[in-house]
Amino acid sequence: MPQLKSIGHCLTCPVRHQSIFSGLPEESLKDTIGDFKTSIMVFEEDEIIFNQDSDSSESVYTLRKGLIKICKSLPDGRIQIMRVLVPGCLFGIDGFVGEAYNHTARALTDCEVCKLPLEELSELRRNNPEIDRAILARFIKNLRQTEDMLLELGAKKAPEKLATYILKLSESYKANGLKLSNDGANLSNKDVWHSLPLSRSEIGSLLGLTIETVSRFFSDWKRKGFIKESKGNIQILNAAGLKKVACIDDSCGK
Amino acid sequence: MPQLKSIGHCLTCPVRHQSIFSGLPEESLKDTIGDFKTSIMVFEEDEIIFNQDSDSSESVYTLRKGLIKICKSLPDGRIQIMRVLVPGCLFGIDGFVGEAYNHTARALTDCEVCKLPLEELSELRRNNPEIDRAILARFIKNLRQTEDMLLELGAKKAPEKLATYILKLSESYKANGLKLSNDGANLSNKDVWHSLPLSRSEIGSLLGLTIETVSRFFSDWKRKGFIKESKGNIQILNAAGLKKVACIDDSCGK
DNA sequence: CGACCGATTGACTATTTTCAAGTGGTGTGG
DNA sequence: CCACACCACTTGAAAATAGTCAATCGGTCG
Numbered sequence A, B: 001m002p003q004l005k006s007i008g009h010c011l012t013c014p015v016r017h018q019s020i021f022s023g024l025p026e027e028s029l030k031d032t033i034g035d036f037k038t039s040i041m042v043f044e045e046d047e048i049i050f051n052q053d054s055d056s057s058e059s060v061y062t063l064r065k066g067l068i069k070i071c072k073s074l075p076d077g078r079i080q081i082m083r084v085l086v087p088g089c090l091f092g093i094d095g096f097v098g099e100a101y102n103h104t105a106r107a108l109t110d111c112e113v114c115k116l117p118l119e120e121l122s123e124l125r126r127n128n129p130e131i132d133r134a135i136l137a138r139f140i141k142n143l144r145q146t147e148d149m150l151l152e153l154g155a156k157k158a159p160e161k162l163a164t165y166i167l168k169l170s171e172s173y174k175a176n177g178l179k180l181s182n183d184g185a186n187l188s189n190k191d192v193w194h195s196l197p198l199s200r201s202e203i204g205s206l207l208g209l210t211i212e213t214v215s216r217f218f219s220d221w222k223r224k225g226f227i228k229e230s231k232g233n234i235q236i237l238n239a240a241g242l243k244k245v246a247c248i249d250d251s252c253g254k
Numbered sequence C: 001c002g003a004c005c006g007a008t009t010g011a012c013t014a015t016t017t018t019c020a021a022g023t024g025g026t027g028t029g030g
Numbered sequence D: 001c002c003a004c005a006c007c008a009c010t011t012g013a014a015a016a017t018a019g020t021c022a023a024t025c026g027g028t029c030g
Helices: A026-033 A093-097 A118-127 A129-155 A158-176 A200-207 A211-224 A239-246 B026-033 B093-097 B118-127 B129-155 B158-176 B200-207 B211-223 B239-246
Strands: A003-007 A039-043 A048-050 A059-065 A068-073 A079-085 A104-107 A111-117 A193-195 A227-230 A233-236 B003-007 B039-043 B048-050 B059-065 B068-073 B079-085 B104-107 B111-117 B193-195 B227-230 B233-236
Touching: A059 A093, A059 A118, A068 B129, A079 A129, A079 A200, A079 B129, A093 A118, A093 A129, A093 B129, A111 A118, A118 A129, A129 A158, A129 B068, A129 B079, A129 B093, A129 B129, A158 A193, A158 A200, A158 A211, A158 A233, A158 A239, A200 A211, A211 A227, A211 A239, B059 B093, B059 B118, B079 B129, B079 B200, B093 B118, B093 B129, B111 B118, B118 B129, B129 B158, B158 B193, B158 B200, B158 B211, B158 B233, B158 B239, B200 B211, B211 B227
Parallel strands: none
Antiparallel strands: A003 A039, A039 A111, A048 A104, A059 A111, A068 A079, A068 A104, A193 A233, A227 A233, B003 B039, B039 B111, B048 B104, B059 B111, B068 B079, B068 B104, B193 B233, B227 B233
């Protein structure tokens, strides 16, 4: 069951510097959003934060801890994952037009979420150009990512989609300096492992493929020495090889 | 060649009531945006309004006349159409973060476009809650449509995609009361024809299919009496049949 | 130990693409 | 006015791609 953990305090928020309030200097933070009350909620793995169609959108959320998947589904039950949220992500921004959410948010791992009442955030936005810009920027980034994904799904073949996914995953780890989990002993410092946030079946659901297709190409690339995998972590051994498969630059069969 | 036609006048704009200024009452329109200069530009079929990556975004556009396709492409030349704009649509809103556009806008037919300098629109937005809301609402609608499309491309099979496309096209004609072109003589008043804005190849590019696949299912449905086609116009004879194929409600194999 | 679950693998099938040939309408030039 | 080229679309046959079904592996947990 989702649970209210506490009232949020922006000053001590673990994702303060990734949040939409990151543009505000420490000293004005309190004045600006001092009386702005947010609820920290805790969700367990697989619990739903909000639901496509059925939930009406009265809140906007920021992910503090854990991972969340944003999904849509067809009447017969097929599921498409639209994107995966990492700590700092703003979501549920659909709400600004005050209808139902257009998608479902579901906890991929146990997680912690900061819930912002839509009304108050709107006002905050009106009075703070910084915050307004931050929200808008996220909006646009979100739209761009969704468009990029549309190209992936519409134009690419299975191996291209998969290779692109692995490479982008790795990119995003590098960019955010996220946890690179070394699982112990005999690693050179050039060995960079990334934890795979999604199961095979979820990767399939993200890329419009079946679990078997995902598995086959991964196996293939392991045999070819492109990647290595161990306990939910993945290592890219031959990025150039993957890039050639992925069709992300001119190295693909132009 | 794209050509400057004239300076825009919002009061006499053909899409004034679909535009982001539609919320402003006639009398305040002049005061609010009186000194706000826009350029009306004319593009011929297939000309590019702006280009993915190469063009930096300094303007936002409203389509006044004609149709535009928003596309992205892969390095090897494959093209994905993201959406098709109809008169009144705002586009190029990427620009609010001031980077390159994330996609290419290309004239599907000869068309007329109103170009709004980004700077001025931003200011206008700051000072007019109405306009701000209108822009935000379009943003969200755009994001939702893109997400919906992601589900179409990721989760559906060819016939489902195609049937959905035809049905949605018909819906949007009904919703907007757009031109239903009767091509002449012996039509009962129940015969509603919709002009098909896209060629077979473009439909394929929108749905991630080849031209042949599109053609085959259309032929199939003509034989089955689901649809009829004549000179670029299409008529739905059996919506229920198409819906069953489309997987848009519970009638699909749940 | 045994049950369970995610992942892998193989064999087969279905779907979609590719390649190639043909159709039909439109417009141009002789 | 006809012949011709051109273009979008259609159709068929073969090939590639991805999905389905089923058996199996390997790890984890009670």
